[in-house]
Each structure stands twice: as structure tokens, then as C-alpha cells.
Amino acid sequence: MPIWSELKRDELQKLLALNRSRYEELKALGLSLDLSRGKPGSDVLDMSNGLLGALDDYRAEDGTDVRNYGVLDGLPELKKLFSDLLGIPVENMIVGGNSSLTHMYNTFALFYLFGAPDGMGVMDCKPWHREHSVKIICPVPGYDRHFNLTIDFGAKPITVPMCDDGPDMDETEKLVVADPSIKGIWIVPLYSNPTGQIISKEKAARLARMKTAAPDFRILWDDAYGVHHLWDEHRAPDILSACREAGYPERAVSFFSTSKVNFPGSGVGLVAAGSRTVERMKAHLRKQTIGFDKISQLRTVNFFEGKAEKVRLHMERLAAVLRPKFELVLDRLDSGFEGTGLISYKRPLGGYFISVDVPEGCAKRVVAIAKEAGVVLTPAGATFPYGEDPKDSNLRLAPSFPSLDELDKTMDVFEVCVKLAALEKAEKA
Numbered sequence: 002m003p004i005w006s007e008l009k010r011d012e013l014q015k016l017l018a019l020n021r022s023r024y025e026e027l028k029a030l031g032l033s034l035d036l037s038r039g040k041p042g043s044d045v046l047d048m049s050n051g052l053l054g055a056l057d058d059y060r061a062e063d064g065t066d067v068r069n070y071g072v073l074d075g076l077p078e079l080k081k082l083f084s085d086l087l088g089i090p091v092e093n094m095i096v097g098g099n100s101s102l103t104h105m106y107n108t109f110a111l112f113y114l115f116g117a118p119d120g121m122g123v124m125d126c127k128p129w130h131r132e133h134s135v136k137i138i139c140p141v142p143g144y145d146r147h148f149n150l151t152i153d154f155g156a157k158p159i160t161v162p163m164c165d166d167g168p169d170m171d172e173t174e175k176l177v178v179a180d181p182s183i184k185g186i187w188i189v190p191l192y193s194n195p196t197g198q199i200i201s202k203e204k205a206a207r208l209a210r211m212k213t214a215a216p217d218f219r220i221l222w223d224d225a226y227g228v229h230h231l232w233d234e235h236r237a238p239d240i241l242s243a244c245r246e247a248g249y250p251e252r253a254v255s256f257f258s259t260s261k262v263n264f265p266g267s268g269v270g271l272v273a274a275g276s277r278t279v280e281r282m283k284a285h286l287r288k289q290t291i292g293f294d295k296i297s298q299l300r301t302v303n304f305f306e307g308k309a310e311k312v313r314l315h316m317e318r319l320a321a322v323l324r325p326k327f328e329l330v331l332d333r334l335d336s337g338f339e340g341t342g343l344i345s346y347k348r349p350l351g352g353y354f355i356s357v358d359v360p361e362g363c364a365k366r367v368v369a370i371a372k373e374a375g376v377v378l379t380p381a382g383a384t385f386p387y388g389e390d391p392k393d394s395n396l397r398l399a400p401s402f403p404s405l406d407e408l409d410k411t412m413d414v415f416e417v418c419v420k421l422a423a424l425e426k427a428e429k430a
């Protein structure tokens with residue numbers, strides 16, 4: 002079959018008719034499926050049910066009664082577990098709360114409302130709300146909640162392309178050295194949302210040492226998928242050390258949570274940064290809470306027996322369920338679009354998503370007709386700030402929640418919808 006862009010008029014009409022009738026057949030099935038939810042299925046959630054039992058002992062290792070107030074920055078044994086798992090020194094972290102997004106929001110609030118030490122840790126910078134304008138670099142495609150958080154504070158997202166090994170660094174360096182209103186960059190270092198790629202050590206080092214016009218420039222390092230391997234095991238570069246070694250000990254703030262390790266929304270969040278920034282965070286946290294939920298923290302420690310190795314084993318078990326789902330979707334993309342030249346996609350190395358680029362100008366149409374055929378996809382544009390994908394091309398598939406059977410049907414619909422949208426576009430051309 003010729004590459005679709007080279008189809009002759011009659012070939013195009015034939016294919017259009019074929020796919021229209023296939024689409025109508027699928028629509029007639031009255032499906033109700035969803036490929037938009039980046040959350041685990043109940044089979045995966047069941048693997049953490051051990052967290053739900055009563056605690057035999059309410060005491061932490063140092064004798065603290067976890068049922069009572071106190072311990073602002075997290076139980077030492079949970080910090081130790083996270084430290085072993087992620088390689089972050091315990092003194093640089095705050096652990097608690099049920100969500101890393103809350104820590105991200107609080108971090109922004111610190112910079113915006115109160116100001117914080119500059120990257121070198123030598124002077125205090127004025128709060129961002131007193132700046133004329135604040136811009137944050139957002140590699141795209143990226144995570145919609147990063148964009149929305151940025152916009153919520155009145156900052157302007159500036160997009161740079163996301164490459165296979167991290168953001169376009171030539172572009173990033175050019176921007177940050179010239180514009181003091183650029184105050185930060187969002188990075189999902191491991192298994193990025195949505196492309197599933199990993200930032201290279203070299204790019205992390207460039208981020209850590211690059212010259213920035215803003216003295217209080219921040220790397221917002223969201224390691225949400227830090228242990229979520231699907232095939233081989235990888236680790237995010239150690240950004241806190243890289244920044245310290247480059248002379249900017251306060252430049253990076255790192256985030257993690259057990260949301261997709263155990264129960265999303267009922268896990269434990271983590272924020273880590275240079276020691277001066279962490280002190281400042283704690284000072285403000287003290288006014289927000291007397292202490293986070295330590296019962297949940299102790300349950301987490303007990304569930305993993307305090308051992309990073311147990312977390313890794315648990316993640317391997319989760320991956321054994323998730324991997325076939327990813328394989329199915331990738332196989333269907335391979336076989337369904339082979340030789341068409343219609344889509345491009347990256348094979349994710351881990352995480353929760355598959356990012357697919359459909360022909361320009363077709364993503365919204367694909368989402369709309371998939372919906373009519375009973376399949377919900379993540380809205381087109383969600384991987385760009387303000388929901389606006391300039392090429393209307395990127396779609397984020399989330400294979401984790403549906404069953405294998407459901408995924409197979411979903412991919413029937415996805416394939417036909419992409420082909421139909423592309424053929425309709427070609428017909429109009």
C-alpha cells in the first residue's frame with residue numbers, strides 16, 4: 002500500500018468508504034470505553050491492600066505515637082526509605098501529605114508570596130508577585146497540571162520542544178540567559194508524561210549549570226514516575242547533586258509521591274530541595290499544619306518493611322500487569338498503521354502514557370469521532386498549555402485502567418478514527 006500522502010483520488014475514496022463503514026460498524030456496538038484515565042486498574046490497586054489493615058503498633062521507631070500531633074517533615078524511617086529508593090539525602094526532604102502536586106503548588110506559593118534564596122543560596126530574592134512578569138518553561142508535549150498550576154499563579158508558560166532525551170537545551174539555554182522573567186522549567190525526568198522518555202545525564206547537567214538571567218531560576222523536577230519501570234530499570238539523574246556541584250545548591254526542587262506506587266490520592270508526597278529552601282518551606286509549612294498524616298506514613302513504611310528493595314519488588318509486580326497493556330496498545334499501533342506514514346509515536350520506557358502524533362489538524366477530530374463511537378480519549382491539546390496544540394496533532398493514550406479486552410476494542414476505534422480523520426483531511430485538500 003502506498004504511503005497515504007501519496008494516495009491517488011480513487012484509492013483515497015475507496016479507503017474512505019471502507020473506513021466509514023468500519024466506523025459505523027463499531028459505533029453500532031454501543032461501546033462505552035475510556036482511554037483517558039492515567040490511573041491504575043483495580044487489579045493493580047489490589048496489590049496494595051496490605052496497607053489497609055489496622056496498625057499493630059502505633060509507635061514510630063523513635064517512640065513517637067503516630068496517632069498524635071507532631072513531626073512536621075515526615076517520619077524518619079519513611080524519609081530513610083525514600084532516601085534509599087531515590088538517592089536524596091534525608092536532610093533535603095519533606096515528606097507528608099497525600100499528593101506531590103500539593104507540594105508543587107506550595108513551592109510556587111513560596112516563590113510567589115514570600116520569595117526564596119537565589120540559586121546559589123547567597124541572597125534572598127523578592128517574591129515573584131512583585132515582578133512585572135513571570136514565565137516558566139514548559140517542555141511540550143507535557144503534563145497539563147504543570148501548565149494549569151503555572152497559569153493559576155499568573156505566570157506565563159513558554160514552550161520548548163521535548164526531545165527523546167529531555168527538553169531542547171539549545172533553545173532553553175538561549176531563552177533563560179536572555180530573559181530575567183523566566184524563573185523556572187518543569188521537568189518530568191523519568192518516563193515523562195506523556196512521551197515516556199528519560200532526560201539524559203548530559204541534559205540534566207546542562208540545566209544545572211546553565212547561566213540564567215534570573216538569579217532565582219528553578220528546576221521543578223517532578224519525578225512522579227521515579228520507580229515506574231515497564232521494562233528495564235532506570236533512574237533519574239541526581240539533579241540536586243548536579244546543581245550543588247555546579248554552584249547552584251538551591252536551584253532544583255524535586256517531587257515524588259507514592260500515588261502510583263500504592264493508592265493514588267491516598268499515598269505520601271515528597272518535596273526535596275537545597276537546605277536553605279527546605280528550611281524556608283518548613284517555616285511556612287508550620288503555619289499550615291501541625292503535622293501531616295503519620296498513620297499513612299507508618300503504614301507505608303510497614304508495607305515495605307522499611308526497605309527500598311521491597312518497593313522495587315512491588316513495582317515489578319505492578320509492571321507485570323501494566324506491561325501487557327502497553328504492549329497491546331503498541332502492537333496495535335505498529336500493526337494498524339504500518340506503512341501508512343500516518344502516525345508517529347515513541348515507545349515509552351516506563352510511566353503511564355503513550356504519546357501519539359496523528360496528522361496535523363486531525364487530533365481534535367479524532368477525539369470527537371472516537372467519542373461518538375463510545376471511546377473517551379484525553380482531550381486533544383491537553384499536552385500543551387491552555388489546551389492549545391498549535392499543530393492539533395498530539396494525543397495521549399493511557400492504557401493502565403482498561404482491561405486487555407477493553408483496550409483491544411478501544412484500539413479498534415482509535416485506529417479507524419485516526420484513519421478516517423486523516424482521509425477526510427486528504428479529501429478536502
Ligand SMILES: Cc1ncc(COP(=O)(O)O)c(C=O)c1O
Nearest residue numbers: 100101102144189194225258260
Ligand atoms: C507528571 C505527574 N506529576 C504528578 C502527578 C500527580 O501526582 P500526585 O498524585 O502525587 O499529586 C501525576 C499524575 O498523573 C503526573 O503524571
